[in-house]
Amino acid sequence: MKVLKFGGTSVQDHQNIQKVINILAQEAKKDKLAVVVSAFGKTTNKLIQSAELAKHKDNSYLQLLETVENHHYETIKQLISKDADSVIAHINTLFNQLKTLYKGCYLLEELSPKANAIISSFGERLSSYIIAEAAKQILDVSFKDSQELIITDNNYLKAQVDFETTYSNCRAFFNQNNSQVVVLPGFIAKCYDGQTTTLGRGGSDYSAAIYAAAVNASELQIWTDVSGMFTANPAIVKQARPIRHISYQEAMEMSHFGAKVIYPPTIQPVREKEIPIYIKNTFQPEAHGTLITLHTENSSPVKGISYVENISLLTIEGSGMVGISGVSKRLFEALSDDEINVVLITQASSEHTICVGVLEEDASKAVESIAKKFAYEIERHKIDPVKVENDVSIIALVGDRMKNHQGLSGKMFSSLGKNNVNIRAIAQGASEKNISAVIKRLDAKKALNTLHEQFFGDNIKQLNLFITGVGNVGNRFLAQLQQQKEYLLDNLKIQIRVIGISNSTKMYFDEKGIDLKDWKKSLLENGEHASLESFLEQAKQLNLRNSVFIDNTANQSVSKMYQQYLENNIAVVTCNKIACASELQNYKKLKEVSKKYNASFLFETNVGAGLPIIDTLKNLVASGDRVHKIQAVLSGSLNYVFNNYNTNNTFHDVVAKAQEEGYTEPDPKIDLSGVDVARKILILARESGYELELSDIDNNSFLPEESLETTNNEDFYNSLTKLEAHFQDIYAKANTENCKLKYVAELVDGKAKVGLQHIPQAHPFYNLEGSDNIVLFFTDRYPIQPLQIKGAGAGAEVTASGIFADVIRIANN
CATH class of the missing domain: 3.40.50.720 (NAD(P)-binding Rossmann-like Domain)
Incomplete structure (x- = not known):
C-alpha cells in the first residue's frame, strides 16, 4: 500500500481536485492507496477568522462563512453528477453544525481551545468527503473519518498521538477494507473521551505519516505545489533547484528551518520504519520531485539553504552567570513553563552570555518569563536586563556530509561578509549537519542568494x-x-x-x-x-x-x-x-x-580611458616599488587637437570635431584649460602615495583669459574663432623648432605640473598619434628606461571598455 497526501493548494478548487483524481487513477493501477487530504486552500484560516469575528460579535463572520459555503457547493456542482443530492445533504448537515458552533461563540463571546479545534476540523471533514465522492465517479473509493482511527491526548489544538492505540486501529481497519482507494481527512483526530482534537500546524502531513507507519506502506507521497524540496526558497532565490535525493535528517533540518513543503514531525514515524518519502508536484506529476530516505548517495556536502524569518534574539548576560551552575537550566525552564519554543541557542565559552532565538510573537512573553525567573540577580546587577533584538532571521546551511568537509563555515561567513551581511549570532551542533547564523531580516534575501551562489552556483x-x-x-x-x-x-x-x-x-x-x-x-x-x-x-x-x-x-x-x-x-x-x-x-x-x-x-577610466594605467600603478606600489617621476600625455582630446591642427584649418573646427568624435568632455573648456589633465596627474600622484591637492598642480594653460572666462560652450567657441591668430602663433613657434605640440603632465618627487610643451623628434611623445595617451613611470625598478603604457586614451568606446574591465575586476574579486 502507498499513502498519498494532498495539500491545500492541490485541492484548492474543482480544477485542481480533478488533477488529484487523475493522479489517483494512475497510482491506483499499481497499488492500493490511502489518500489523506487537507482542507480546500485557505479554508481553515477562514474558519478560524470567522470564529474570531463571531467571538467579538462582529456579524461579518456570516459573510465570510458564506464565501466558504459557496465555494464548497460550487466544487460539488463541478465535480459530482451521481448522487449529488445526497452529497449536498451531508454537506448541509456539516455547515449547520458549524453555524451552531459560531452562534455559541457569538453568544458566549468566547472561543475555547476545544471549540477552536472542532471548528478547525470542518475544513478537512468537508474536503475529504467531497473528494471521496468525486473520486467515486471513476474509482473504487471508500471514505473513512480519521477521528475513528487516530487517538490523542486532550491537548485540543496540538494533540499528542497515542501511537499504540492508533496503529492498532489503523491495522484493523486497513486489513478489513477492500477498496482500492481510501480517502481520509488529515489534521484531525479525537481524544480518549471522543472529543475532536487537531495535530497542529502541518497536521495533514503528520496524519499521512502515521498511516504510512501503521500499515508499513511501501512509500509515502506528499503532493504539493512545488517539485520537491529546493536548495533554497525558489520565491526568493530564482536559481534554486529541486533536490533529487535527501536524507531524513537533512529533510528534518531543512523543514525546521523554513522549508515548508513538509512538516518536521512527519518524518519521524516513517523514519523509524525506513519508509521512503516522495515530495511531488500535483501540477507537474511527471517531475522527479524529492526522494527522502535514510541515506543518500555521495553528493554535495551542502544540500540546502533555508531560513526562518520573524525571529527575536534575546540576550542574557552578566558576571553573575560565570561559574554558576544551573543558569541555563533556569533560563530554559522559564521559557518552557510558558510554552515558548526556542529556535536557536548559542553560548560563549566564557559563560558570560547566552543568546536564544524565539519567534517574534513570543518575544514579549519570553522577556517577562526571564525577568521573573532572574529577578533577584537583575535587581542586584549580577545579571543585566534581557536585551531584545527584533527584525532578525535565522539562515542555515544543511547537509549530512558537511562534517567531512573543511572550510564550509569559512566560505559561508566570508561570502556573507563580502556582501556586508552582519552576523548577530552563530550556532553549530557537534554533528555539523547544520550551521546557523542570525542576521537582520532585511538582509535575508541577499544572504540566501549569496550563499546559494557560493554553494550551488556552479562557480557562476x-x-x-x-x-x-x-x-x-x-x-x-x-x-x-x-x-x-x-x-x-x-x-x-x-x-x-x-x-x-x-x-x-x-x-x-x-x-x-x-x-x-x-x-x-x-x-x-x-x-x-x-x-x-x-x-x-x-x-x-x-x-x-x-x-x-x-x-x-x-x-x-x-x-x-x-x-x-x-x-x-x-x-x-x-x-x-x-x-x-x-x-x-x-x-x-x-x-x-x-x-x-x-x-x-x-x-580606472579616470586616467587613460581603457588603458590599464591606474591598475598598473597600483600593482607597482603594492609590490613595494616607489614612483619618482611620471611623464605623460593624458588628454586624448588635446592630443587629437594638436595632431590635427595646422595652417590649413582653424582651431575652432578641430576642437568642434574632437567634441563630435566624443574625445572631449561635454564642456570642452575643461579639456582645453588643462583642468582635466591636472585632475589626472593629481589622481596618479595620489595613487603613487603623494598627498596633493588640485591647487598644488601648476597649470600653465595655453588658452587666453578671454576663452577661460566664458561661461557656456557657444561663447567659448566664439572666442576660439576670434582668437585664431593666438593659436596659429603657438603652432608656428613649434613648427619652426621642428617640434610637435603636446600637453604634458609631469610629477617629479611629489611636485606636479601640466602645460603645453614643444616635443622634439627624439622624444617618446613625438610620434603619439590621434587621440592616444602615453605614460612613463620612472621608479626604483625602472629608473632609466621607464615603464611605458601607450594607446587610445579617449572616446566613448574605449572608456566604456575600461568601465567594463573594472566591473570584471569586481566579479573576480
Whole structure:
C-alpha cells in the first residue's frame, strides 16, 4: 500500500481536485492507496477568522462563512453528477453544525481551545468527503473519518498521538477494507473521551505519516505545489533547484528551518520504519520531485539553504552567570513553563552570555518569563536586563556530509561578509549537519542568494548593476554588456544583470534584470521621475548581493553620492574624475569607506580611458616599488587637437570635431584649460602615495583669459574663432623648432605640473598619434628606461571598455 497526501493548494478548487483524481487513477493501477487530504486552500484560516469575528460579535463572520459555503457547493456542482443530492445533504448537515458552533461563540463571546479545534476540523471533514465522492465517479473509493482511527491526548489544538492505540486501529481497519482507494481527512483526530482534537500546524502531513507507519506502506507521497524540496526558497532565490535525493535528517533540518513543503514531525514515524518519502508536484506529476530516505548517495556536502524569518534574539548576560551552575537550566525552564519554543541557542565559552532565538510573537512573553525567573540577580546587577533584538532571521546551511568537509563555515561567513551581511549570532551542533547564523531580516534575501551562489552556483558569480548616465559612454557600455553576455557566462562564469538605469530625467528598475535590447525607448522613456536620492534608495531597498553603482557622467552631484553607495556595500565604478580629484580628505574618506564596508571603489577610466594605467600603478606600489617621476600625455582630446591642427584649418573646427568624435568632455573648456589633465596627474600622484591637492598642480594653460572666462560652450567657441591668430602663433613657434605640440603632465618627487610643451623628434611623445595617451613611470625598478603604457586614451568606446574591465575586476574579486 502507498499513502498519498494532498495539500491545500492541490485541492484548492474543482480544477485542481480533478488533477488529484487523475493522479489517483494512475497510482491506483499499481497499488492500493490511502489518500489523506487537507482542507480546500485557505479554508481553515477562514474558519478560524470567522470564529474570531463571531467571538467579538462582529456579524461579518456570516459573510465570510458564506464565501466558504459557496465555494464548497460550487466544487460539488463541478465535480459530482451521481448522487449529488445526497452529497449536498451531508454537506448541509456539516455547515449547520458549524453555524451552531459560531452562534455559541457569538453568544458566549468566547472561543475555547476545544471549540477552536472542532471548528478547525470542518475544513478537512468537508474536503475529504467531497473528494471521496468525486473520486467515486471513476474509482473504487471508500471514505473513512480519521477521528475513528487516530487517538490523542486532550491537548485540543496540538494533540499528542497515542501511537499504540492508533496503529492498532489503523491495522484493523486497513486489513478489513477492500477498496482500492481510501480517502481520509488529515489534521484531525479525537481524544480518549471522543472529543475532536487537531495535530497542529502541518497536521495533514503528520496524519499521512502515521498511516504510512501503521500499515508499513511501501512509500509515502506528499503532493504539493512545488517539485520537491529546493536548495533554497525558489520565491526568493530564482536559481534554486529541486533536490533529487535527501536524507531524513537533512529533510528534518531543512523543514525546521523554513522549508515548508513538509512538516518536521512527519518524518519521524516513517523514519523509524525506513519508509521512503516522495515530495511531488500535483501540477507537474511527471517531475522527479524529492526522494527522502535514510541515506543518500555521495553528493554535495551542502544540500540546502533555508531560513526562518520573524525571529527575536534575546540576550542574557552578566558576571553573575560565570561559574554558576544551573543558569541555563533556569533560563530554559522559564521559557518552557510558558510554552515558548526556542529556535536557536548559542553560548560563549566564557559563560558570560547566552543568546536564544524565539519567534517574534513570543518575544514579549519570553522577556517577562526571564525577568521573573532572574529577578533577584537583575535587581542586584549580577545579571543585566534581557536585551531584545527584533527584525532578525535565522539562515542555515544543511547537509549530512558537511562534517567531512573543511572550510564550509569559512566560505559561508566570508561570502556573507563580502556582501556586508552582519552576523548577530552563530550556532553549530557537534554533528555539523547544520550551521546557523542570525542576521537582520532585511538582509535575508541577499544572504540566501549569496550563499546559494557560493554553494550551488556552479562557480557562476552574479553582479547587479545600477547605472547612472546612459549617453555616449553609458550607451556603449550597455551595448558591450549585451554583446558579451554569453561569453562572460560561458568563459568567465560571470552573470551580469542591469537592475537600474537612469539619465537626468528618468529612471527604470527591474529586479529580474533589464532587457538590454529594448532599454532605451520602451523602458527608460516610460520610467519614473529620476533623482539621485531616489535612485540610491531603490538600490538600497532592493539590497541585492554583489551590487555595483556605475557613474558614466561628469556630474559633481553624482560624485557626491559615492560615499553613501559604499556605506551600503554597493561597489562604485566611475569614469567621473571629480571625486578622486576633489579635496584630499574626501579622496581618503572614499578609500577608507570602501575598505570598511568591503565595497570596491574603482576608477580606472579616470586616467587613460581603457588603458590599464591606474591598475598598473597600483600593482607597482603594492609590490613595494616607489614612483619618482611620471611623464605623460593624458588628454586624448588635446592630443587629437594638436595632431590635427595646422595652417590649413582653424582651431575652432578641430576642437568642434574632437567634441563630435566624443574625445572631449561635454564642456570642452575643461579639456582645453588643462583642468582635466591636472585632475589626472593629481589622481596618479595620489595613487603613487603623494598627498596633493588640485591647487598644488601648476597649470600653465595655453588658452587666453578671454576663452577661460566664458561661461557656456557657444561663447567659448566664439572666442576660439576670434582668437585664431593666438593659436596659429603657438603652432608656428613649434613648427619652426621642428617640434610637435603636446600637453604634458609631469610629477617629479611629489611636485606636479601640466602645460603645453614643444616635443622634439627624439622624444617618446613625438610620434603619439590621434587621440592616444602615453605614460612613463620612472621608479626604483625602472629608473632609466621607464615603464611605458601607450594607446587610445579617449572616446566613448574605449572608456566604456575600461568601465567594463573594472566591473570584471569586481566579479573576480
